[in-house]
Amino acid sequence: MVAGAPAATAGPAPLLEQLKRGDSAALVLLGAVLVAASTFLPWAKVTFFAAETGEISDSGNAWATDMPWRITGFGAEEFRVGLVEGRTITGGTDALAFVPLLIAAVALVLAARQGKRITYGAEAAAACCALLFGLLVVEAVHLGGWAADLQQLIVQTGGTATVDGGAAIGLWVAIAAAGLMAFGAIRSLLAGRAR
Numbered sequence: 555m556v557a558g559a560p561a562a563t564a565g566p567a568p569l570l571e572q573l574k575r576g577d578s579a580a581l582v583l584l585g586a587v588l589v590a591a592s593t594f595l596p597w598a599k600v601t602f603f604a605a606e607t608g609e610i611s612d613s614g615n616a617w618a619t620d621m622p623w624r625i626t627g628f629g630a631e632e633f634r635v636g637l638v639e640g641r642t643i644t645g646g647t648d649a650l651a652f653v654p655l656l657i658a659a660v661a662l663v664l665a666a667r668q669g670k671r672i673t674y675g676a677e678a679a680a681a682c683c684a685l686l687f688g689l690l691v692v693e694a695v696h697l698g699g700w701a702a703d704l705q706q707l708i709v710q711t712g713g714t715a716t717v718d719g720g721a722a723i724g725l726w727v728a729i730a731a732a733g734l735m736a737f738g739a740i741r742s743l744l745a746g747r748a749r
Contacts, residue, residue, distance in 0.1 A: 578745065581738030582663045582683065586656055588731030589686070593617060593649050595724025598697050600704075604715035615724055616649040652728075655686040659735060666742075676746050680739040687732040694721040694729060 593616035601611045662679035665672055672678070701719035708715050 578738040578742035579663050579667050582659060582679070582735045582742070585683075585731040585733075585735030585738065586660045589652070589656055589728050589735070592724045592727040592731060593652075595727060596722035597693075597725040597728070598719065599722045600701060600717065600719030602715060602717055604713070607715075613722055616652065616728075652686060652689065655682045655689070658682045659686065659739065663739070663742075676739070676743040680736070680743045683732065683736040683739040687729070687736045690725065690729045690732050694725055697721045697725070 595615060596613040597616050597618075599611070599613040601609060603609045659679050659682035662672065662675050662682065666675055666679070698720040701717050704719075705717040708717065
């Protein structure tokens, strides 16, 4: 090295190294990848058993249009009738509600990593991640209550069918990953304020 020459600046550490150090931005990005991947796993499941039809099971991911989604969903009775008749009920997809939050959080974190100054960027990223986490928790609670509501509806109308259902593995993975995102974003926000 030549005396007086500036030292070579190293680029950002690889993502794996940043994760090992617990870098907040890396945690948000890892969580975002896991949330995106989880949308292709089953998010909801339902099993309907009646003496006349036997057992009918169904599951769907965040992109499915035939499950009782919370945000763009439909009524339990409509789903029960459609399930018994073997027809698909189109209700919409939850991914349409969650993906914009995911994209906004990732865009804000990537912009901050590249050194771009965004007014209230850390606050906005933390808000997006926390909102995503909260909506996913509401989704899981709704899906658990939805099966119970459908069972109660069947009993009230004199039916003998049984219903079991709720959140599936994909939604639980998404909740955990969104929690990781929220943790990383809030940690980054707090670290920035401490400076």
